[in-house]
Amino acid sequence: MPADPLQSAGSPPRSPTSLPPRGPATSAVEVRRSTRRSRTVSAYREGDRTIVLIPARMSEAEEQRWVTVMLDKLAAQESKRMLGDAELTERAERLSEQYFEGRARPASVRWVTNQNTRWGSCTPAEGSIRLSHRLQGMPEYVVDYVLVHELAHLLVPGHGPRFWQLLDAYPRTERARGYLEGVVAADRLPHLPAARGE
Numbered sequence: 001m002p003a004d005p006l007q008s009a010g011s012p013p014r015s016p017t018s019l020p021p022r023g024p025a026t027s028a029v030e031v032r033r034s035t036r037r038s039r040t041v042s043a044y045r046e047g048d049r050t051i052v053l054i055p056a057r058m059s060e061a062e063e064q065r066w067v068t069v070m071l072d073k074l075a076a077q078e079s080k081r082m083l084g085d086a087e088l089t090e091r092a093e094r095l096s097e098q099y100f101e102g103r104a105r106p107a108s109v110r111w112v113t114n115q116n117t118r119w120g121s122c123t124p125a126e127g128s129i130r131l132s133h134r135l136q137g138m139p140e141y142v143v144d145y146v147l148v149h150e151l152a153h154l155l156v157p158g159h160g161p162r163f164w165q166l167l168d169a170y171p172r173t174e175r176a177r178g179y180l181e182g183v184v185a186a187d188r189l190p191h192l193p194a195a196r197g198e
């Protein structure tokens with residue numbers, strides 16, 4: 001998923017610069033200079049690379065300084081949103097206890113990056129639940145809602161009245177559904193860069 005298509009225009013890429021490892025999320029960093037940029041610096045992840053966009057006239061020293069600043073910013077954002085698969089499984093178990101008297105018993109709960117049209121999915125026969133990585137960074141009650149939703153599918157397939165009756169146990173179902181609808185709608189609007197320096 002391109003992190004920020006509006007920010008992808010610029011001059012041709014220079015050769016990627018390798019930096020010392022700064023944590024699990026960071027690998028190659030590519031700096032792109034743009035003559036259309038006069039003051040702003042922005043950065044985003046593209047696959048396992050990090051793209052940093054800087055004004056064309058910036059000096060090498062400035063470039064190094066900004067790359068460091070932007071990597072720190074991205075890492076700070078990401079550390080807030082990352083919940084590992086183990087924590088996710090624990091959380092699902094806790095939610096099942098809380099709302100379904102522990103009746104929904106997932107065998108595995110994990111993040112997947114190949115699921116862009118659905119927030120979550122489950123395979124009842126295997127007891128496996130998968131959450132889209134696009135939920136990372138969203139409020140906890142939204143991630144919990146998707147977990148509760150998929151847990152409920154372990155008990156009731158489809159979206160009939162019995163299913164929604166189960167979901168009524170989770171007090172923020174409506175709010176979370178509204179949030180997710182808003183995210184889908186916002187995807188179609190022009191938006192600002194994810195991270196911005198200056």
Ligand SMILES: [Zn+2]
Pocket residue numbers: 149153158159
């Ligand atoms: Zn469903």
